[in-house]
Amino acid sequence: MTIETATPANSRVIGSGSSPMSRIPWTLIVFVVACTVPWLGSRYNTFLAEQIAIDALFAVSLNLLLGTTGLVSFGHVAYFGVGAYVCGILMKTYDLPFIIAFPAAGLGAGLFALVSGFFCVRLIKLYFAMLTLAFSQIIWAIAYKWNDVTGGDQGLPDVPFPNLDWMTAIPGLGSLKTSDQFYLLTIVLIAVSLAVLHRVVRSPFGRVLTTIRDNPERAAFIGVNVRAYQLAAFVVAGTFAGFAGALYGIFSRGVFADYVFWSKSAEVMIMTILGGMDYFWGPPVGALAIVWLNQEVTDYTEYWPFVLGVILLVLLFVFPGGIVGGLDLLWKRARGWHRA
Amino acid sequence: MAPSFLFSQFMGGLTTAMFLFLIASGLSLVFGIMRVINFAHGSFYMIGAYLAWQMVQWVHPAGAGFWIAALFAASGVAVMGAVIERLFFRSLYGREELYQLLFTYALVLILGDAAKFVWGTQQLSVSTPPVLAGSVQIFGSTQPLYSLFMIALGPAIAFGGWLVLNRSGVGRMVRAAQMDREMLDALGANVGTIYTGMFVFSSFLAGLSGALVTPIQSIVPGMDVLIIVQAFIVVVIGGMGSFWGTFWGSVIYGEVLSFGILIFPGFSLFSVFALMAVILIVRPWGLFGRPL
Numbered sequence: 001m002t003i004e005t006a007t008p009a010n011s012r013v014i015g016s017g018s019s020p021m022s023r024i025p026w027t028l029i030v031f032v033v034a035c036t037v038p039w040l041g042s043r044y045n046t047f048l049a050e051q052i053a054i055d056a057l058f059a060v061s062l063n064l065l066l067g068t069t070g071l072v073s074f075g076h077v078a079y080f081g082v083g084a085y086v087c088g089i090l091m092k093t094y095d096l097p098f099i100i101a102f103p104a105a106g107l108g109a110g111l112f113a114l115v116s117g118f119f120c121v122r123l124i125k126l127y128f129a130m131l132t133l134a135f136s137q138i139i140w141a142i143a144y145k146w147n148d149v150t151g152g153d154q155g156l157p158d159v160p161f162p163n164l165d166w167m168t169a170i171p172g173l174g175s176l177k178t179s180d181q182f183y184l185l186t187i188v189l190i191a192v193s194l195a196v197l198h199r200v201v202r203s204p205f206g207r208v209l210t211t212i213r214d215n216p217e218r219a220a221f222i223g224v225n226v227r228a229y230q231l232a233a234f235v236v237a238g239t240f241a242g243f244a245g246a247l248y249g250i251f252s253r254g255v256f257a258d259y260v261f262w263s264k265s266a267e268v269m270i271m272t273i274l275g276g277m278d279y280f281w282g283p284p285v286g287a288l289a290i291v292w293l294n295q296e297v298t299d300y301t302e303y304w305p306f307v308l309g310v311i312l313l314v315l316l317f318v319f320p321g322g323i324v325g326g327l328d329l330l331w332k333r334a335r336g337w338h339r340a
Numbered sequence: 341m342a343p344s345f346l347f348s349q350f351m352g353g354l355t356t357a358m359f360l361f362l363i364a365s366g367l368s369l370v371f372g373i374m375r376v377i378n379f380a381h382g383s384f385y386m387i388g389a390y391l392a393w394q395m396v397q398w399v400h401p402a403g404a405g406f407w408i409a410a411l412f413a414a415s416g417v418a419v420m421g422a423v424i425e426r427l428f429f430r431s432l433y434g435r436e437e438l439y440q441l442l443f444t445y446a447l448v449l450i451l452g453d454a455a456k457f458v459w460g461t462q463q464l465s466v467s468t469p470p471v472l473a474g475s476v477q478i479f480g481s482t483q484p485l486y487s488l489f490m491i492a493l494g495p496a497i498a499f500g501g502w503l504v505l506n507r508s509g510v511g512r513m514v515r516a517a518q519m520d521r522e523m524l525d526a527l528g529a530n531v532g533t534i535y536t537g538m539f540v541f542s543s544f545l546a547g548l549s550g551a552l553v554t555p556i557q558s559i560v561p562g563m564d565v566l567i568i569v570q571a572f573i574v575v576v577i578g579g580m581g582s583f584w585g586t587f588w589g590s591v592i593y594g595e596v597l598s599f600g601i602l603i604f605p606g607f608s609l610f611s612v613f614a615l616m617a618v619i620l621i622v623r624p625w626g627l628f629g630r631p632l
Contacts, residue, residue: 066438072437072438072441074441119617119620119621122621123620123624125437126375126377126437127620127624129377129437129441130377130572130576130616130620131617131620131621131624133569133572134573134576134613134616134617134620135617137569137613137616138610138613138614138617140613141607141609141610141613142610144609145607145609145610261565262565262569263448263565266379266442266445269442270442270445273438273442303453303456303457305449305450305452305453306449306450306453306454306457308449309446309447309448309449309450309453310446310450312442312443312445312446312449313428313443313446313450316432316439316442316443316446317428317431320439
């Protein structure tokens, strides 16, 4: 495949990765730091870190569509919600272990992504966004009204923690609270998921997705089955959103219809763009920024949505590349001055 | 089921439909001409409702008070629309639709909180204007006069809108802008002014519908995001950019919701979203629209 060489020099390529900064193993450092939070931080820090990690996975899964493939999905929360409900229902109502419920959540979300995506990828631009929104509202309507299964507007409270007794066999983990043990499990599962998604984006498959984003006509002309690739991206993104949702349902001790309302899709989109959708690690940075800012701002005022709206305006009009995009630009400029 | 019951169900659906038509027609106009989905349209509607309530507090609803309040609310929202279009929206026309969507979503967040800040979170309501406070008996069912007024107003606005769009010079310009913006620009027409005008008119309709809904629904935070999804459904069913399409889309939505409750109680919400999805799959440009 010679697709890579066909990319023009100034086009958006995910990640830059030629600076000396990139030799530092950032991902490993972040992972290790994240694992130490239950010992070094307070209970509240663990809570925030878990929230950030889950949002990071959710946002990265969205970015596979938004940044990598160029598909504006306005209903990504549907797959998050399906994952949360499948895992929650299996664990609470049917008393199944996490090791079955968690993969089932990804499978359920992936299947729904396959069915809904089959129709969505047939539509262009705004119609695509509208149909994804419609599917997510269908899931919301089902969650809200199907009392017998989803608990309706009461939701599914008290989703149990998985049985983590096996962790006591690992030295140092036995003394932790169940919520901290679940935190560590979450961090490991999310690290693995992010590694897989990173592989997907950097693989030849991911390159084809980027080609489709940059020029669908040309991609089709060189023999790429555009819809099939878009659908595959949609299913992968939906599956990982489902994993994120499953973890979130257990983390927040319940699954509620509010999780699936359309405005949640907008929130995760804001995280993705605030971080920088042209970079693989942009969305996690955005998740970190939003969760942290949310905590800081809500200490002072209840008007967090207002602040978020203003952040979004600044982002759209001043820094369309997001935080990582802005840092990258600064770094490149600094290097340019150094050479000159 | 008794015919009078079915009739009153039908009229209920029609009333919902005409409210939605007022809101959705503005949304559809902006989409048809600017190719922008305006999430903030629901927020404009909410601001219209609050402004109307505020004006009623000042002038009191006796006599013509309510109508003055409605006009004040619609004009206030129109001015707000003008400011937003001139200051911000204008610079986004050339950008990807993602940025336009997110911009209108930023407005949703900001206006929603601004309304909370100014008017608080408690439910507010406005009493029905005295002229329309009564009700009449039709086919053995009791119909509030206010519903009948809405049912009459909807088609009147649809007809008026159609007349302006299809039978006037201004309408010709608007339709030309809808078909080919660059060509119209090249021919020397001021496309920017047409865009601003359409956005202002659409905001006016949103504000008016917000004001008119106050006698039958209480004003609460969150009414903005609830209504916008319904307006989307209507616009998608009828066809984005089509005025009559939006009208019939509203009627279909209102009646499906109204009779859906009888046939599958609890699943009428599901059925309208499913209808939206099916239309997008089968005819993305809607029942009455034209392919882009």
